[in-house]
Amino acid sequence: MTKHAVCIGINDYTGTANDLRGCVNDAEDWAALLSSQYSFETALMLDDQATHDGVLGALADLVDSTGPGDLAAFTYSGHGTWVFDQGEPDESDNRDEALAVFDGNIIDDEMRAVLTGVHPEASLSIICDSCHSGGVTRAALANALSHARTAEVLNPPVPRFLPPEDDVDALAAFMLPVRKRAFYPESSMNHVLLTGCNALEYSYDAFFNGRNNGAMSFFTTQLIYTNPQQTWAELHAALRRLLPSTQYPQSPQLEGTDGYKSRPIFT
Numbered sequence: 001m002t003k004h005a006v007c008i009g010i011n012d013y014t015g016t017a018n019d020l021r022g023c024v025n026d027a028e029d030w031a032a033l034l035s036s037q038y039s040f041e042t043a044l045m046l047d048d049q050a051t052h053d054g055v056l057g058a059l060a061d062l063v064d065s066t067g068p069g070d071l072a073a074f075t076y077s078g079h080g081t082w083v084f085d086q087g088e089p090d091e092s093d094n095r096d097e098a099l100a101v102f103d104g105n106i107i108d109d110e111m112r113a114v115l116t117g118v119h120p121e122a123s124l125s126i127i128c129d130s131c132h133s134g135g136v137t138r139a140a141l142a143n144a145l146s147h148a149r150t151a152e153v154l155n156p157p158v159p160r161f162l163p164p165e166d167d168v169d170a171l172a173a174f175m176l177p178v179r180k181r182a183f184y185p186e187s188s189m190n191h192v193l194l195t196g197c198n199a200l201e202y203s204y205d206a207f208f209n210g211r212n213n214g215a216m217s218f219f220t221t222q223l224i225y226t227n228p229q230q231t232w233a234e235l236h237a238a239l240r241r242l243l244p245s246t247q248y249p250q251s252p253q254l255e256g257t258d259g260y261k262s263r264p265i266f267t
């Protein structure tokens with residue numbers, strides 16, 4: 001049995017106004033947890049390493065190298081965005097989710113094309129602490145922990161959502177529904193997915209112990225270190241006791257079949 005993971009974190013985007021603060025920390029934290037607690041071989045892709053071709057290629061290699069009984073994990077922390085539907089013409093009045101990687105966007109159809117190759121007897125776990133729709137952003141809290149307010153003045157809130165470059169497109173499609181989510185197959189899922197929030201909320205960068213992290217990533221990794229043997233359903237239930245909160249009004253989502261949700265995490 002092999003155990004491989006790819007952990008992606010992007011803070012450095014084109015133009016300093018688009019830069020983030022906690023994504024690289026998220027990726028490094030997930031890699032450390034997967035290695036120390038579950039004996040995964042981990043690969044980090046940070047900032048300019050996380051290009052369109054690089055991310056898709058790393059995910060494809062992860063899927064292709066995973067056979068019966070093997071375990072794989074993929075974590076992503078960075079900007080999310082949306083694009084006009086890239087499918088049939090009659091779907092052109094909807095938006096599709098996309099990952100906003102270092103040099104462009106990876107749309108949902110591209111992700112699905114790779115994920116369909118997951119071996120039916122393998123296990124793939126996906127952690128996504130970012131936004132993927134026009135109604136969801138990942139932004140730093142303006143009023144995070146009181147002891148961190150000085151640091152927040154020096155590090156003002158930065159949204160983790162990139163609207164389309166064309167302002168006309170952004171305005172025209174602002175109120176359109178999102179048709180497809182980046183990691184969601186159209187029918188049954190062949191993986192388990194934990195995300196930072198639902199499609200109507202913000203997901204937040206936070207500041208803990210002098211360090212930036214995604215709120216979901218920080219709380220989730222702490223819960224896992226406390227109980228590495230819990231199931232996905234148990235982890236999600238514990239996480240939902242912490243989020244949403246007054247400071248972090250986001251509702252982490254767990255997606256997958258009942259069979260996946262009842263498995264011990266990362267197994």
